[in-house]
Amino acid sequence: MKIKIGSSILELVQGDITQQDTDAIVNAANRTLLGGGGVDGAIHRTAGPELLAECRTLGGCDTGDAVITRGYKLKARYVIHTVGPVYRGPSPNAERLLKSAYQRSMEVAMAKGIRSVAFPAISTGSYGYPLKDASYVALLTIIDFLWNYSEIKLVRFVLFNQRALEAFETSLKRLNPAES
Ligand code: APR
16 A cells, blocks of 8 residues: 655555665664564664674664664665554553654654655564554654655555554555545
């Protein structure tokens, strides 16, 4: 599914974020930035040990913030590491932090002159954020950002399975009825 927002494209695909050839891919990291499972593990495995070596120099990342490194052996030139909230039930704070993770990732990308970014479904795995709510927050944040800043020309959400893809498609239709 793909929609135009001004001169930018927002698209939803099912796939593996480590295989994306966008300028940057976003890592669903933890605050230590020292690797983990899920997306984090896959990105570090594919990028190689130099990624961890660079991460070690960054001194961690707060929840809701984002930092950037090189991509090393990945197709993507950069990795933007962001930390989503651990979900402990519906709360304005969890929603605020998830929104911030997407917002800060886009700000970091724009500051680097990045034109295309691939996101995973942040916080919806180990961190337990329900896909339905997380996809709505993610898409609302990115759509708002793209209406305000046209420098980033492509944002691709890379969903790992059909259930996640369908959750994002449902949220996108809610947010962009013209496309339904
Ligand atoms: N490509 C795209 N999406 C993926 C991939 C992949 N290769 N691997 C997993 N996913 C999906 C999961 O199915 C989930 O929908 O990414 C989403 C986020 O899941 P996690 O990777 O578990 O990330 P998160 O929920 O944000 O938890 C972060 O997990 O791996 C650790 O170090 C990480 O402590 C941190 C925590």
